[in-house]
Amino acid sequence: MTRGTRRTSWAEPFKIKVVEPIRMTTREQRLDALDEAGWNTFLLKSEDVYIDLLTDSGTSAMSANQWAGMMLGDEAYAGSENFYNLCESVEKVYGFPYLVPTHQGRAAEHMISQILISDGDFIPGNMYFTTTRLHQELAGGTFVDVIIDEAHDPAGEHPFKANVDLNKLEDLIDRVGADRIPYFCLATTVNMAGGQPISMENIRDLHTLCQKHGIPVYLDKTRIAEGAYFIQQREPGYADKSVAEIVLEICSFMEGAWMSSKKDHLVNIGGYLALRDAEVFEQARNMVVIYEGLHTYGGMAGRDMEALARGIHESVEDDHIAARVGQVVYLGEKIAAEGIPIIQPVGGHAVFLDAGAFLSHLDQEEFPAQKLAAEIFLEAGVRSMERGIVSAGRNKETGENIRVGLELVRLTIPRRVYTQAHMDVTAETIWEVWDRRDSITGFEMVHEPQYLRFFQARFKPKD
């Protein structure tokens, strides 16, 4: 069949079977809700939200096949059939022979950090992630960012902004010695840099360099399918490979991986540690019984493991991932068409507004991204989140706020949940806030929790 030239649109590779009503509120109701929530979108009640783009974590819509799997939950305490189905999916799709299930990603991060890191170690990686870095620090390590400089430039069009700068890594190895580096911490799309991907060429070169120094590479493979899709779309030599093939190739360079299944895997809860090293597996399998549960469920119900075992296969289907990323890009392009500064190119799971440029009249310590997220909610009930100075936290030594280069608001798209019309409403909402940006004032932080402060901090508007 030859393709016509008039049809340029794509549509979702599914139709909708069940719907969930959502509620539109008045500006007054939203103002009250913000006041009660300390102006932090994490503290809002979901019932007050119209379009919820807080996160793609655990917010996906499951397929009919996954819901059918829920009814086949084998809730035996030990040796549930669903656990073995999950192991089979992980081995088939990613190639890892050993699996330790956890209730979500950070539990796997906790275990791998405690097992591999000794006091005073350094863990290089392509930009930090909040929970990942905290677990590395709690284990006595220091995270060292060795991502390429282009990652910190919101407007630059580099196709693989998550690439590792191998010179920075070599400098670190020279400075501290390879024996102080227990592993390299790699991410396939970098959340804090705007959902940006890494190229296969860079993964290969990184693996070669690390191998030379005896440093294993571990992968945070939370959004690996989205990363693989960008490799297929952008990297020479990969256009004819399926996302599934690319995913398997990425994993072939990894000694192990942890996963927040609440993202790519199209389930509402779940995660795991996947390993090649039998000794690390033995330690993790022993540790999981302290914190999560027996090693054949690790905090998940049998039915959750079955939905996950099925979601893993769906997550690497080309049609699914093209529609998923296509919707994100659609929203990004619509917002950017009005001249609004966003991170370019648009990432895989979210559109990131450059709040530093959007509210350029505010100082970073007036929390421009936090304020912008609140203003977007006030405008039309669209919920987003801050990814800037609040998320970055304080310097361990000096206690100062870490003035990160990227001050962003993240509009994160749940998988298979919203329609193109929801994306249109969202874009128009951002346009309206853009039009009144000069009158927007900053925040003062009035409550600051010790850990991962962005979740529970409270703010007060300066006006």
Ligand SMILES: *Cc1c(COP(=O)(O)O)cnc(C)c1O
């Ligand atoms: C969400 C996430 C995690 C943590 O996983 P949870 O399931 O939220 O505990 C780790 N790394 C990345 C990149 C994430 O996006």
